[in-house]
Amino acid sequence: MTDIKEFLKKSLNQIGIDDNEISESSKLKNDFELDSTEMVDFVLSIKKEYGISLNLAKNDDFSFQQIAKMIDNELKK
Amino acid sequence: MNKRVVITGMGTVNPLGNSVQNFWGNLVSGHVGIEDISRFEVENGLLKIAGQIHNLSDDLISKRIRRKIDTFIKYALVSSNEAINDSGIHISEDNAYEIGVFVGNNSGGWDISERGFKELYQSGADMVNPWQATAWFPAAPQGYISIINNIKGFSKSFVADKSSGAMAIKFGARSIEDGKNVVAICGGTEAPITKLATVCYAQTGEFHRGRDFSNGCKPFATNNHGTVLGEGSTFLVLEELEHALKRNAHIYAELIDSKTTTDIANSSMQYERCIKDLMVSNEIDVDKIDVILPEGNSSSTADSIEAAIIRKLFKENDVTVPKAQFGHLYGASTPTDILSALLYMENDIITHTVGNYRTLNDIKLVKENKNKKVKNALIISRSREGVNVSLLLKKWTSCNERG
Numbered sequence: 001m002t003d004i005k006e007f008l009k010k011s012l013n014q015i016g017i018d019d020n021e022i023s024e025s026s027k028l029k030n031d032f033e034l035d036s037t038e039m040v041d042f043v044l045s046i047k048k049e050y051g052i053s054l055n056l057a058k059n060d061d062f063s064f065q066q067i068a069k070m071i072d073n074e075l076k077k
Numbered sequence: 078m079n080k081r082v083v084i085t086g087m088g089t090v091n092p093l094g095n096s097v098q099n100f101w102g103n104l105v106s107g108h109v110g111i112e113d114i115s116r117f118e119v120e121n122g123l124l125k126i127a128g129q130i131h132n133l134s135d136d137l138i139s140k141r142i143r144r145k146i147d148t149f150i151k152y153a154l155v156s157s158n159e160a161i162n163d164s165g166i167h168i169s170e171d172n173a174y175e176i177g178v179f180v181g182n183n184s185g186g187w188d189i190s191e192r193g194f195k196e197l198y199q200s201g202a203d204m205v206n207p208w209q210a211t212a213w214f215p216a217a218p219q220g221y222i223s224i225i226n227n228i229k230g231f232s233k234s235f236v237a238d239k240s241s242g243a244m245a246i247k248f249g250a251r252s253i254e255d256g257k258n259v260v261a262i263c264g265g266t267e268a269p270i271t272k273l274a275t276v277c278y279a280q281t282g283e284f285h286r287g288r289d290f291s292n293g294c295k296p297f298a299t300n301n302h303g304t305v306l307g308e309g310s311t312f313l314v315l316e317e318l319e320h321a322l323k324r325n326a327h328i329y330a331e332l333i334d335s336k337t338t339t340d341i342a343n344s345s346m347q348y349e350r351c352i353k354d355l356m357v358s359n360e361i362d363v364d365k366i367d368v369i370l371p372e373g374n375s376s377s378t379a380d381s382i383e384a385a386i387i388r389k390l391f392k393e394n395d396v397t398v399p400k401a402q403f404g405h406l407y408g409a410s411t412p413t414d415i416l417s418a419l420l421y422m423e424n425d426i427i428t429h430t431v432g433n434y435r436t437l438n439d440i441k442l443v444k445e446n447k448n449k450k451v452k453n454a455l456i457i458s459r460s461r462e463g464v465n466v467s468l469l470l471k472k473w474t475s476c477n478e479r480g
Contacts, residue, residue, distance in 0.1 A: 016139065037145065041144075044203075047203075
């Protein structure tokens with residue numbers, strides 16, 4: 001999980017979100033205010049790293065911790 | 078009666094400088110900003126030299142925006158920011174709907190497109206970056222300038238080859254004359270110094286294929302040189318006269334009028350009419366034009382047409398081509414010519430056209446910097462296929478209260 005979280009932080013940094021803005025409970029839409037293209041950018045980075053396609057562009061809003069768990073669960077399948 | 082339009086702000090990034098001050102210093106000194114292309118390997122490319130921008134700081138653009146934009150948008154954001162700051166205009170919710178953005182661009186965002194092609198053909202459609210959809214197209218700079226500055230007024234983008242920026246200035250001014258806007262942030266931007274872009278531009282057959290740049294790109298040379306591609310962005314703040322006077326803005330000049338006509342590529346008839354109409358309708362005699370900045374793009378057909386008409390209409394006037402020092406900026410070309418004319422008015426100097434060579438029709442280019450009070454300047458733009466734009470600028474003085 002630590003590696004996954006480090007990767008997610010790096011990916012969010014590349015979008016322009018600083019470490020000090022990121023916490024376990026931070027949500028993609030409410031807290032980071034990712035717009036639709038930034039969301040695609042984030043999902044693409046996960047796909048490139050792990051080969052996993054997460055569907056985050058729904059109405060739901062996911063936290064940093066939830067995303068890390070989703071990736072972890074997918075990798076364990 | 079139409080409202081009058083004045084210019085109250087200037088900003089630029091181009092191969093001669095990343096600010097108006099640096100640009101002017103290098104323009105006056107005769108520095109040539111054209112060089113061997115250093116941004117990519119050119120051995121198999123068709124163009125070998127270009128006017129390139131170096132060491133541009135984009136700190137004023139937030140990290141989140143920087144990730145989303147192409148180079149031509151970055152140039153536009155930096156130069157429009159300088160122009161807005163120079164004008165002293167404060168943009169707020171109170172005036173956001175009275176301010177518009179008018180941008181000329183010829184060929185969109187090449188960096189992002191080349192990245193998109195690589196992603197598509199190497200990794201597949203679902204690996205194409207999401208900015209591909211929003212950063213490549215010619216209206217993108219208008220959008221980002223509006224978003225970053227919270228501008229919400231009537232705005233437009235223009236694609237008209239080498240006259241794209243001239244059209245942006247013309248129609249930005251018209252939006253003020255017609256009362257749609259009080260202020261218009263107008264200019265152009267271009268960033269075509271990429272591997273694919275230079276191949277595409279070269280296919281017009283107009284470009285210099287060698288490495289001859291020490292004397293600039295030699296507009297109107299009898300021994301035709303060929304156009305040299307450049308990159309950059311210039312923005313001007315156009316403002317309704319009474320609005321500018323009310324806030325005690327520094328006024329550089331009044332944009333008196335502009336005309337447009339359309340020729341076919343190798344015809345000069347409408348080019349001549351474009352200039353004559355401007356002179357006649359504004360009742361200005363030939364000898365009152367202190368300096369002419371023509372298109373002068375260094376290609377044989379266009380130069381021949383222009384040289385013949387300029388020689389016919391303006392026998393003794395000073396003619397100079399600043400772009401000889403930095404190449405053709407396409408969308409940013411005419412805005413940069415207007416900027417040069419404004420700086421001539423501010424500094425009482427006309428800069429020379431670099432290089433020593435024989436000119437077509439023996440037109441007399443200014444060959445040494447000339448101390449001269451510039452009151453009226455004529456700027457002419459012509460696209461490859463014959464879109465003509467002429468613009469008349471008059472230096473602002475306190476006794477200009479019309480007319």
